[in-house]
Amino acid sequence: MADFVKVLLVCGIGLGLGLLASAYALSRSSPFDRVRLGPWVLAAHAGSTEADPYTRANLERSGEIPLAIGEGLQLIARVDDDGRPLDARCVYTVGPRVPTARYWTLSLIDLDGWPVDDPAERYGFRSSEILRAANGDFVITVAADAHPGDWLPIGRPGRFALALRLYDSPLGATAGAIDRTAVPLVTKVGCG
Amino acid sequence: MRGRFAVGEAAAYVAATAILAALVHLIVVLIVPLVATRDAFARLEPLGALNETILLPRAGPSATLMPYADPAVAMSFCRYDLTRGPIRITAPSGRAFASISFHTRPGLVFYALTDKAATHGVIDAVLATPEDIRALAAHDDEEDPSRDLRIAAPAPQGYVAMRVFSELPSLYPEAEAEAKRLTCKPEPVPP
Numbered sequence: 001m002a003d004f005v006k007v008l009l010v011c012g013i014g015l016g017l018g019l020l021a022s023a024y025a026l027s028r029s030s031p032f033d034r035v036r037l038g039p040w041v042l043a044a045h046a047g048s049t050e051a052d053p054y055t056r057a058n059l060e061r062s063g064e065i066p067l068a069i070g071e072g073l074q075l076i077a078r079v080d081d082d083g084r085p086l087d088a089r090c091v092y093t094v095g096p097r098v099p100t101a102r103y104w105t106l107s108l109i110d111l112d113g114w115p116v117d118d119p120a121e122r123y124g125f126r127s128s129e130i131l132r133a134a135n136g137d138f139v140i141t142v143a144a145d146a147h148p149g150d151w152l153p154i155g156r157p158g159r160f161a162l163a164l165r166l167y168d169s170p171l172g173a174t175a176g177a178i179d180r181t182a183v184p185l186v187t188k189v190g191c192g
Numbered sequence: 193m194r195g196r197f198a199v200g201e202a203a204a205y206v207a208a209t210a211i212l213a214a215l216v217h218l219i220v221v222l223i224v225p226l227v228a229t230r231d232a233f234a235r236l237e238p239l240g241a242l243n244e245t246i247l248l249p250r251a252g253p254s255a256t257l258m259p260y261a262d263p264a265v266a267m268s269f270c271r272y273d274l275t276r277g278p279i280r281i282t283a284p285s286g287r288a289f290a291s292i293s294f295h296t297r298p299g300l301v302f303y304a305l306t307d308k309a310a311t312h313g314v315i316d317a318v319l320a321t322p323e324d325i326r327a328l329a330a331h332d333d334e335e336d337p338s339r340d341l342r343i344a345a346p347a348p349q350g351y352v353a354m355r356v357f358s359e360l361p362s363l364y365p366e367a368e369a370e371a372k373r374l375t376c377k378p379e380p381v382p383p
Contacts, residue, residue: 013213019217019220049296065295103359105264107264115252128360167357
């Protein structure tokens with residue numbers, strides 16, 4: 001009888017742990033196949049047929065239409081340069097450069113990839129519409145309150161993420177192809 | 193003696209639990225793509241018929257169909273089913289970035305073209321099963337073979353997505369109009 005209970009316990013806990021681990025793994029992006037560039041994370045084989053099972057399962061669940069490597073690259077930052085989670089109470093600057101691409105956009109999203117509502121209806125910036133210094137450098141301020149220059153509003157308290165999309169980039173999604181210094185910095189200026 | 197036995201037994205149970213948990217996890221991860229009902233194809237299905245070009249709503253807080261979509265990019269798509277024969281995909285290319293990606297049913301990309309591959313301002317390709325591609329090639333004129341770009345699809349069902357970049361917010365409607373000009377038409381295979 002005692003053995004029966006033990007076996008039952010093993011089955012129950014094993015099943016529970018397995019399901020929990022699966023739920024956890026599928027609620028976030030694949031732990032494999034990721035390239036880290038400072039605060040940015042790049043899913044190397046995001047939507048390609050070479051994607052690992054975790055990436056595939058993730059794609060199925062989200063229903064996202066992934067960017068092909070030939071089209072562009074998508075980099076997501078959920079933390080700042082110091083590795084701390086992006087928080088709506090703080091002010092960040094993003095810049096001054098991005099890797100080579102014909103166009104790029106910087107958008108603010110929530111942790112599930114949806115644009116965040118804000119009264120200014122400014123969900124992102126395009127490379128073709130930002131202010132630049134004479135040498136091509138730029139600064140985009142990410143903050144809840146209005147800032148001069150290019151201001152990307154944070155419409156909701158709590159954590160958020162930044163999506164940098166490079167369109168028609170000659171870079172393959174390999175760690176060696178993108179220089180760490182080429183990705184924009186996500187610098188925390190201060191917290192309110 | 194008895195204590196050591198109990199420790200060994202406990203270790204065996206813990207190991208069994210861990211192995212079972214790992215197995216369950218593995219099975220779940222591998223099975224999700226097979227049973228997921230909310231894959232991209234399923235989400236796109238209610239929006240329109242096969243081979244019909246549908247414009248996706250602009251990414252924003254109220255558009256909750258596709259996550260990780262870019263608000264600066266207009267997107268359209270058409271679903272295909274190659275068991276009914278090949279389809280020809282054409283799309284105009286404007287002045288900004290435009291691209292076409294070919295996806296399997298679960299959403300994986302197997303091919304992509306950008307506006308750089310356009311000839312005379314049109315991106316043109318034929319999507320077919322490997323068997324149909326062989327049939328098309330067999331009917332090619334030996335002197336003057338077809339110059340179509342023929343893409344072999346790894347699976348008979350899926351969707352084609354088009355992205356058009358808008359350089360400024362005011363140009364978004366123009367990008368949408370361009371994305372709507374994607375066409376996916378059945379291509380006859382010679383008997």
